[in-house]
Amino acid sequence: MENMSAYPQEISGENIPMVKFAKVRKAYGDLVVLDDLDLDVAAGEMVSIIGPSGSGKTTVLRMLMTLERINSGCIYVDGKPLTHMPANGALVPASERHLRKRRIDIGMCFQHFNLFPHMTALENCMEGPVQVLGLSKAEARDRTEELLEMVGMIAKMDQHPSRLSGGQQQRVAIARALAMRPKVMLFDEVTSALDPEVIGEVTNVIRQLVSEHNLTMLMVTHQMGFARDISDRVCFFYDGKIEEQGPPAELFGNPKKERTQQFLSAVKEAV
Amino acid sequence: MTIFEFVGQYWPRLLSGTGVTVTQFLAATALGIAISLAMGLLRLSHSMMLRGFAVTYIEIFRGTSLLVQLYWIFFVLPLFGITVEKFTAGYMAVGMNIGAYGAELVRGGILAVPKGQWEAALAINMSAAKRMWRIILPQALVNMLPPWGNLMIELLKGTALVSLISVTDLMFEAKQINGTTFLSAQVFGVALIIYYILARFMLTPFMRWLERFMARKMGRA
Ligand SMILES: Nc1ncnc2c1ncn2[C@@H]1O[C@H](COP(=O)(O)OP(=O)(O)OP(=O)(O)O)[C@@H](O)[C@H]1O
Ligand SMILES: [Mg+2]
Numbered sequence: 257m258e259n260m261s262a263y264p265q266e267i268s269g270e271n272i273p274m275v276k277f278a279k280v281r282k283a284y285g286d287l288v289v290l291d292d293l294d295l296d297v298a299a300g301e302m303v304s305i306i307g308p309s310g311s312g313k314t315t316v317l318r319m320l321m322t323l324e325r326i327n328s329g330c331i332y333v334d335g336k337p338l339t340h341m342p343a344n345g346a347l348v349p350a351s352e353r354h355l356r357k358r359r360i361d362i363g364m365c366f367q368h369f370n371l372f373p374h375m376t377a378l379e380n381c382m383e384g385p386v387q388v389l390g391l392s393k394a395e396a397r398d399r400t401e402e403l404l405e406m407v408g409m410i411a412k413m414d415q416h417p418s419r420l421s422g423g424q425q426q427r428v429a430i431a432r433a434l435a436m437r438p439k440v441m442l443f444d445e446v447t448s449a450l451d452p453e454v455i456g457e458v459t460n461v462i463r464q465l466v467s468e469h470n471l472t473m474l475m476v477t478h479q480m481g482f483a484r485d486i487s488d489r490v491c492f493f494y495d496g497k498i499e500e501q502g503p504p505a506e507l508f509g510n511p512k513k514e515r516t517q518q519f520l521s522a523v524k525e526a527v
Numbered sequence: 528m529t530i531f532e533f534v535g536q537y538w539p540r541l542l543s544g545t546g547v548t549v550t551q552f553l554a555a556t557a558l559g560i561a562i563s564l565a566m567g568l569l570r571l572s573h574s575m576m577l578r579g580f581a582v583t584y585i586e587i588f589r590g591t592s593l594l595v596q597l598y599w600i601f602f603v604l605p606l607f608g609i610t611v612e613k614f615t616a617g618y619m620a621v622g623m624n625i626g627a628y629g630a631e632l633v634r635g636g637i638l639a640v641p642k643g644q645w646e647a648a649l650a651i652n653m654s655a656a657k658r659m660w661r662i663i664l665p666q667a668l669v670n671m672l673p674p675w676g677n678l679m680i681e682l683l684k685g686t687a688l689v690s691l692i693s694v695t696d697l698m699f700e701a702k703q704i705n706g707t708t709f710l711s712a713q714v715f716g717v718a719l720i721i722y723y724i725l726a727r728f729m730l731t732p733f734m735r736w737l738e739r740f741m742a743r744k745m746g747r748a
Contacts, residue, residue, distance in 0.1 A: 321646075321650055322649075323650075356652060356654065359649075359652055360652050364650040366643060366650075368643055370641075370644060370646065370647035371647070372644065373745050373746070374666060374669075374744060374745050374746075383651065384652065384653070388651060388652050388654075415746065417746065418745065432651065433650065436651055436652065
């Protein structure tokens with residue numbers, strides 16, 4: 257097992273990053289998907305992740321959501337280790353219990369929405385607040401209706417997902433994640449499965465989140481224009497590493513690395 | 528004696544036998560569902576021991592005959608000091624046998640639920656138990672209802688074997704009547720019809736209704 261002594265048990269001081277990937281490595285067999293990744297995301301920052309297929313973009317989000325375990329390194333959320341926990345003065349891999357305590361700060365939206373098909377839109381959003389946070393039905397309903405209102409789905413709150421369009425389902429999924437009041441929101445290509453004419457209704461919700469809420473966000477996207485519009489920073493992934501990153505104007509306007517230039521011009525041609 | 532005269536004369540015994548058959552069926556169903564769930568979940572457990580236990584159970588009860596299992600429970604267990612009353616032994620054997628088949632249905636139904644459902648449930652930080660009970664099992668149930676319908680019919684037919692340990696079910700009454708009257712065509716003809724009616728006009732429509740009901744709950748209908 258990796259010697260964890262190089263990793264602090266808690267990050268202190270000013271400007272603690274909301275999310276910190278410290279030398280995070282993830283491999284499937286021989287295939288290294290994240291190659292000693294270092295990435296800090298400040299509180300309230302909106303970071304877009306772009307890059308070619310298979311470069312590890314989804315994997316970054318999945319590791320942060322603790323859907324899978326990392327092979328080495330450590331992920332911190334709000335200064336405290338997520339993938340590890342302190343035990344007898346050292347960091348050891350997190351127990352299931354530790355993960356449950358810490359992942360409460362993180363919410364995620366998926367490419368294929370993954371709404372619960374046996375529940376209405378409202379029930380989907382109330383499930384976490386009632387079953388996980390222990391809110392009363394009435395409290396959960398207040399909180400949830402407010403969010404469904406925000407994403408423009410209040411009129412359809414009693415419908416099952418099978419009766420909703422892709423764009424509507426994705427907006428409910430966003431409300432479901434927000435109902436848990438996470439500090440960090442993850443979006444994995446949330447518009448990729450949508451018909452072109454409904455992409456706007458989902459991106460508008462995300463825009464609104466950026467302008468009106470102080471959430472920390474990580475967004476994987478293929479929509480370069482959208483990323484350019486709303487991100488504080490854009491990270492270009494290549495082969496499990498950040499090849500280049502910077503403010504959107506710089507990364508899109510004046511990419512320095514050859515691979516970034518190639519990728520951006522290939523994407524432009526495809527449009 | 529025509530079949531109508533026959534029924535006119537023997538209906539009380541046929542009816543009481545049918546009642547016992549239905550009771551055996553319901554008790555075996557309850558036990559079978561409980562065992563199916565338990566074994567289906569254990570079969571998917573992370574612990575090798577629990578998995579091994581479930582696999583062994585399923586293998587034994589699927590790999591041997593229901594009649595032998597029934598005799599074991601009724602005639603062999605007492606040799607080890609465990610006496611089971613015949614009525615109980617009857618539905619226990621049928622329920623435990625059906626449970627082994629049902630466990631495979633439960634397991635298959637759970638595995639057929641898309642991975643994204645587990646992940647979405649995890650992303651809202653649900654505990655493993657709640658993920659299973661509230662998110663996965665309800666969907667698995669819908670997946671496995673159609674094959675469950677067939678299993679229930681097998682179960683109903685299986686209950687006829689309990690007459691062999693003298694549970695006074697429909698088959699037992701039929702054999703008794705046959706033994707005293709030798710009206711074989713009439714008595715077994717009526718028994719056949721009653722089993723058919725129970726299966727096709729009660730059980731099957733109920734399962735269809737249940738499927739429609741669940742589809743509505745899923746917002747599919
Ligand atoms: N469970 C898994 N088992 C084996 N390999 C995997 C698994 N999950 C992902 N990979 C591999 O890891 C690599 C990175 O996958 P990832 O999903 O992070 O890529 P991505 O950048 O999101 O790509 P895309 O733009 O196509 O979504 C890919 O080569 C993928 O095949
Ligand atoms: Mg991806």
